[in-house]
Amino acid sequence: xxxxxxxxxxxxxxxxxxxxxxxxxxxxxxxxxxxxxxxxxxxxxxxxxxxxxxxxxxxxxxxxxxxxxxxxxxxxxxxxxxxxxxxxxxxxxxxxxxxxxxxxxxxxxxxxxxxxxxxxxxxxxxxxxxxxxxxxxxxxxxxxxxxxxxxxxxxxxxxxxxxxxxxxxxxxxxxxxxxxxxxxxxxxxxxxxxxxxxxxxxxxxxxxxxxxxxxxxxxxxxxxxxxxxxxxxxxxxxxxxxxxxxxxxxxxxxxxxxxxxxxxxxxxxxxxxxxxxxxxxxxxxxxxxxxxxxxxxxxxxxxxxxxxxxxxxxxxxxxxxxxxxxxxxxxxxxxxxxxxxxxxxxxxxxxxxxxxxxxxxxxxxxxxxxxxxxxxxxxxxxxxxxxxxxxxxxxxxxxxxxxxxxxxxxxxxxxxxxxxxxxxxxxxxxxxxxxxxxxxxxxxxxxxxxxxxxxxxxxxxxxxxxxxxxxxxxxxxxxxxxxxxxxxxxxxxxxxxx
Amino acid sequence: xxxxxxxxxxxxxxxxxxxxxxxxxxxxxxxxxxxxxxxxxxxxxxxxxxxxxxxxxxxxxxxxxxxxxxxxxxxxxxxxxxxxxxxxxxxxxxxxxxxxxxxxxxxxxxxxxxxxxxxxxxxxxxxxxxxxxxxxxxxxxxxxxxxxxxxxxxxxxxxxxxxxxxxxxxxxxxxxxxxxxxxxxxxxxxxxxxxxxxxxxxxxxxxxxxxxxxxxxxxxxxxxxxxxxxxxxxxxxxxxxxxxxxxxxxxxxxxxxxxxxxxxxxxxxxxxxxxxxxxxxxxxxxxxxxxxxxxxxxxxxxxxxxxxxxxxxxxxxxxxxxxx
Numbered sequence: 001x002x003x004x005x006x007x008x009x010x011x012x013x014x015x016x017x018x019x020x021x022x023x024x025x026x027x028x029x030x031x032x033x034x035x036x037x038x039x040x041x042x043x044x045x046x047x048x049x050x051x052x053x054x055x056x057x058x059x060x061x062x063x064x065x066x067x068x069x070x071x072x073x074x075x076x077x078x079x080x081x082x083x084x085x086x087x088x089x090x091x092x093x094x095x096x097x098x099x100x101x102x103x104x105x106x107x108x109x110x111x112x113x114x115x116x117x118x119x120x121x122x123x124x125x126x127x128x129x130x131x132x133x134x135x136x137x138x139x140x141x142x143x144x145x146x147x148x149x150x151x152x153x154x155x156x157x158x159x160x161x162x163x164x165x166x167x168x169x170x171x172x173x174x175x176x177x178x179x180x181x182x183x184x185x186x187x188x189x190x191x192x193x194x195x196x197x198x199x200x201x202x203x204x205x206x207x208x209x210x211x212x213x214x215x216x217x218x219x220x221x222x223x224x225x226x227x228x229x230x231x232x233x234x235x236x237x238x239x240x241x242x243x244x245x246x247x248x249x250x251x252x253x254x255x256x257x258x259x260x261x262x263x264x265x266x267x268x269x270x271x272x273x274x275x276x277x278x279x280x281x282x283x284x285x286x287x288x289x290x291x292x293x294x295x296x297x298x299x300x301x302x303x304x305x306x307x308x309x310x311x312x313x314x315x316x317x318x319x320x321x322x323x324x325x326x327x328x329x330x331x332x333x334x335x336x337x338x339x340x341x342x343x344x345x346x347x348x349x350x351x352x353x354x355x356x357x358x359x360x361x362x363x364x365x366x367x368x369x370x371x372x373x374x375x376x377x378x379x380x381x382x383x384x385x386x387x388x389x390x391x392x393x394x395x396x397x398x399x400x401x402x403x404x405x406x407x408x409x410x411x412x413x414x415x416x417x418x419x420x421x422x423x424x425x426x427x428x429x430x431x432x433x434x435x436x437x438x439x440x441x442x443x444x445x446x447x448x449x450x451x452x453x454x455x456x457x458x459x460x461x462x463x464x465x466x467x468x469x470x471x472x473x474x475x476x477x478x479x480x481x482x483x484x485x486x487x488x489x490x491x492x493x494x495x496x497x498x
Numbered sequence: 499x500x501x502x503x504x505x506x507x508x509x510x511x512x513x514x515x516x517x518x519x520x521x522x523x524x525x526x527x528x529x530x531x532x533x534x535x536x537x538x539x540x541x542x543x544x545x546x547x548x549x550x551x552x553x554x555x556x557x558x559x560x561x562x563x564x565x566x567x568x569x570x571x572x573x574x575x576x577x578x579x580x581x582x583x584x585x586x587x588x589x590x591x592x593x594x595x596x597x598x599x600x601x602x603x604x605x606x607x608x609x610x611x612x613x614x615x616x617x618x619x620x621x622x623x624x625x626x627x628x629x630x631x632x633x634x635x636x637x638x639x640x641x642x643x644x645x646x647x648x649x650x651x652x653x654x655x656x657x658x659x660x661x662x663x664x665x666x667x668x669x670x671x672x673x674x675x676x677x678x679x680x681x682x683x684x685x686x687x688x689x690x691x692x693x694x695x696x697x698x699x700x701x702x703x704x705x706x707x708x709x710x711x712x713x714x715x716x717x718x719x720x721x722x723x724x725x726x727x728x729x730x731x732x733x734x735x736x737x738x739x740x741x742x743x744x745x746x747x748x749x750x751x752x753x754x755x756x757x758x759x760x761x762x763x764x765x766x767x768x769x770x771x772x773x774x775x776x777x778x779x780x781x782x783x784x785x786x787x788x789x790x791x792x793x794x795x796x797x798x799x800x801x802x803x804x805x806x807x808x809x810x811x812x813x814x815x816x817x818x819x820x821x822x
Contacts (some may be wrong), residue, residue, distance in 0.1 A: 013777045020655060021764040024757035027662055067648040069779035073620050076648045117666050124659050131652070143652035150656055154663035167667075186599070193606050196619030210615070217602025 003052055011056070012065045012078045012134055015049040015088055016144075018042060019095070019127035027120035035116035036103035039123055043096040046126070050092045053085035053134075060492055064136070072136065073199040079136030083489045086341075087133040087264050090348055091257050095126035097356065097464040098253035104460035105249035105359050108366070109161035118158050122253065125151035129261050138188050138273075139198045141265070145184065145229075149177045152258060155250040156242050162366075169241035176228060176238045184225030190218025191273075200272045207273065222269065223285055230262030232326065233296045236319050240303075243315035248362045251311060252355035252464075255318055256348040263325050263344055267337060271493045289330025294424040296323025301431035305438065310358050310368040313435060314351065317394060320428060321347045327421055328409045334490045335415065339408040341486035346393075346401040346475060353468030354390035357383050360461035364453055370438065375448020380456045384443055386469045391436035393472045396429050400476035404483070500544060507541050522577040528566040535559035545609075548717040549638050552709075556725035561809055564732055568816035633787020634714035634794075642719065643794045647778050651763050653721075654801050658760045661808040665753070668815045688737075695737040702730035710802055714794070720801025727802075728809025735810075740817040749814055752807040759804030766796045 007014065022042040029035040056063060057080060065078040080088075099122060106115060128148025132141050153174045159166030188198070194210035195203050207215060224235075231239040239259075243251045270286075300320030307313035321343065328340035360383050361376070362368050377384040393402035406425060413421040457465065475482050514534045521527050535558030542551035607614030628640040642650050706727035713719035735743030767778040770793070775782035780793025 010771055010777065017764060017767065017777065021761060021768070023655075023662075024658060024760045028754060028757050065776070067777055068644060069776040069781065070645050074623050075645050114666050117662050121659070121662055121666070124655065124662070139646075140649055140652070143649050143656070146656045147652060147659060150659040150663065154659070154666060157663070157667055160667070190602055190606075193614070193616055196615035196617070196621065206615070206619070211605045213605040214602050217598050220598065 003048065008052060008056075010065075011049045011052045012063050012080045013067065015046050015053065015092065016127055016131045016134060018049070019046055019123040019130075020147075023120040023123040023127070026123060027117050029116050030113070032103065032112050032115040032119075035119050036099075039102075039119040040096065040099045042123060043092060043099045043126065046092040046130070047089070047096055050085065050089040050130075053080055054082070054089050056080075057082045057085045058488070060488075073197045073202045076140050077136040077199055078134050079201070080134050082485075082492050083264070083267065083341075084133050086345075086485055086489060087261070088130050090260065090345065091126055091130050091133065094253050094256035094348065094352060095122065097256075097352065097467065098122060098249055101249045101252070101356065101359055101461055101464050104458055105363050106158075106247055108363070109247060110158065114158075118155070121151045121154040121158070122250070124148075125155060125253070126257075129257055132261050133264055136200050136272075137198055138191070138200050138203065142181070142185055142188060145181060148258075148261075149181060149229075152254065153177070155254065156246040158250070159245045159247045162247070163245050165241070166245035169238075169245040173238040173242050176235070180225045180228030180235075182225075183221045183228070187218045187220070187222030187225060190214050190221065194218075200268070204273045223266075226262050226265050226269075230259050230266070230326075231319060231322060233292050233299065233319075233323070236296070239319060240312055240315040243318065244309060244312040248311060248355060248359040248368065251315075252352055252359055255314070255355050256352040259318070259322055260344050260348060263322070263329070263340065266329065267340070267493065286330050286332055289326045290418070290421055293323040293326030293328075293330060294421065296320060296326065297424055297428040298431065301428045301435065304435040305431060307435070307438075308370055310361070310370060310373070310439065311355075313370075313439070314354055314358065317432070317435065318347075318351055320432070321351065321394075324405070324409060324425070324428075327425075328412065331409075331412050331416060331418065331421070333412075334487075334494045335412045336490075337493055338483075338486045338490035339412050341489050342408045342482055343405045345482050345486065346405045349468055349471040349475065350390055350393040350400075350402055353386060353465065353472055354394075356461065356465045356468055357386040357390065357457075360457040360465060363458055363461070364455060366453075370442040371446070372449075373442045374446035375452060376443035378448060379452055379454070382456045383465075386465050387439060387443065389469050389472050391439055393476065395432045395436055398476070399473070401472050401479075401482070403476055404479040408483075504541065504544055507537055507544070510537050511541075523575060524570045524573075524577060525567065525575045528563055528570060531566070532559045532563035535562075549719070549722065552717055552722040553725060556722065556729050557809075560729045561725065561732060561813070564736065565812055565816060568813065572816070572819060631787075632790045632794075634791075636714055636716065638717070639713050639719055639794070643797060644778075644780060644790060647793075647797060648767075650797070650801065651767070651778070654760055654763050654804050657804055657808050658756060661753075661756055661811055664812055664815050668819055691737055695733055699730050699734055702726060702733070706730065706806075710798065713798060720798040721805055724802045724805025725809060727806045728813075731806070731810045732813045735813060735817060740814065743810075744814060744818070747810060749811060752811045752814075756804050756807035756811065759800045759802070759807065761800075762803065763797045763800035766793060766800070 003011070019042050022038070026035050026039050029038065053063070060082070063078070063080040066072065067076045067078065070076070099119070102119065102122065103115070106118060110118065125148050128144045128151055131144030132148065135141055135144065153170050156173060157167055157170035191203060191207070192198055194214040195206040197203050197206060228235040243255060246254065297320045300316045300318070300323060304313045304316035304320065307316060325340045325343045325347070328336050328343060330336070331339070358368055361373070361380065364380065365372060389400070393400035396402045396406040406429065410422050410425055413425070511534060514530055514537065518527050518530050518534070521530070535554055538558065539551040539555045542548070542554060611617065624637050624641055624645065628637050629635065632640040632644050634640060706723045709718035709726060710720060710723035713723070731743065731747060734746070770779045770782040771777050773782040778793070781789045783789040783792040
């Protein structure tokens, strides 16, 4: 659209490499007042590149880029379709919003000398996750999974300036994440031994001749590895603490992206490698997803009701929403994938908005504990309004993006006559009312503290919070863009023209 | 004979792993993990993967054992009583995973089977064409540096990210006077240690560039050479004291070189791009093997810089850290 052709030709690789190579430079800059704007600039440039990718793949085209000019399967291939491009856009936008807030948000909890390195870690995390979604090579997925995971541990652990428990949260995730990565790489090894290739498309073609047992075991290991990263029940244990103790601004980024990329991997692998949407290697994992997803939906919502901390409440709510995405995926078909993608995008906006608001609150008041939020509705009215918007969207009130999300899944369930799923979603919405009410109760009804710090949101948070909050409303009223994008993606995945 | 040796080594691995699970003395656990890594090295050699054995010996057995012990120095050597108990569920899950692996493995082609998919699909291209396309005899280096050079760049970034994390988490560490029992080797007492180190370190300093530049012909390359040089510097710090090491290679210089290594690798790709080729297409520097040679030399140097500096930096950060 706006970039010269010379850059456009490399957009697929630049969107990953630009933040990846900017990170060491940012880390070296001593003055955090220079490092922060540079990081923001790089993240925004990545958004432009991702936009170009979406533009180039909108009509169903696929961009293939041979790294080192070695054609796949000899070399590594970047393969970008609309799903990859849309995910890249989500990741880079999330990264940019976090980058816009981070220098203000992190100021009270981190020494100035260490901040540039944290900004670099955010860029590395964003770049690693983007690398996962644009590549067409299974081992390359693993390499970038390592980059993003390592950067994620750093982002979580850097919350130790405010609460030392961030260190144990990061360590827990490190051990579990490393276990998940090991399962993932064992799965790759099995598939490689029986097909002789690492390119996903090539793998998909050769897998029908491969030994049955090896494919079953390999795909099972792959699935468990991804499920852990997706915080699928019962492998969700790392998520609540990670989100609760990470610096809130980094939790915002992670809530918008990290688990979503695992959902992406599930869709990509079932489609490209195993050709049967919802099935991994002749084992029907799709059958597993609706019950597990429903359990996550109800369980996540129920625990959220008991949370005493806004960030932890939002974390459990995320588990519930991930459950909803898994339910949609498990229902299968074009409509199921489309519903999962609608949920994925909308949830990133809603939960991103709530976490961004939480960032502003923690920055002003030093805590996200619910009992410390008394009087928030009067002392920070703007932040309160955005919490209300997000809360209503989580419940699924009409005219919010959350309504569109839930409706899309319920519709698929109705069409299939799956009353358990439809009922489960309605039940969880009722529980959601309870935990969203707890936020209102804490912020509106409790007796305000007289010694609470004065002032509303810091101006640095206006743009991210405002954009995400506006997105929650706009995509609730004018739902066409998200639905159109998700439907196009689902059609491309299923290989049918709309 | 070879298979007997392999069975013996695998049995040893199993025995070590089980022993580690039952030990509560962390120092012993660290030592046993070092032995575990060395046993792995022997296995890798038997599998004709000397490159991997090299790295495992340096990083797994050497550097990571030292780092673990440096951490144990900070947290104390004994496991806390009343920690989490071993659970039946955990045992069941581990057993199921193990059985699944065995079940899947039984059907795999035999090791080294020339008719297996892994040996008939892309591998023949690497074996037959790499001499003409890349121009060096060591196929492993061709694959890691050129055919899949982008993965290797990613791995270099992983190493860099690890350093970044340690720098953030152990930031603002204060140097402190050494306590009893942790002084570096003393001139009057540890004659053997000092003599051996004095002999060893210069030899290692020669070995590292050899492994680096001979990577085209024999097992080796940037990762291995970096690990060797990093290991030598750590040995120097262990024997002659962290202050001597800091004086020789100050941390801020290491930080800069570690970042420059990543930039050199990625920069090579950016340059090929600016010259109108694909990212990391070394033919931009010249047709045929000559272009590949330039590209490979540049990226291997980048890997070497990053790995050496990160290894040393990790050790420094742990070693100057005071007891909490």
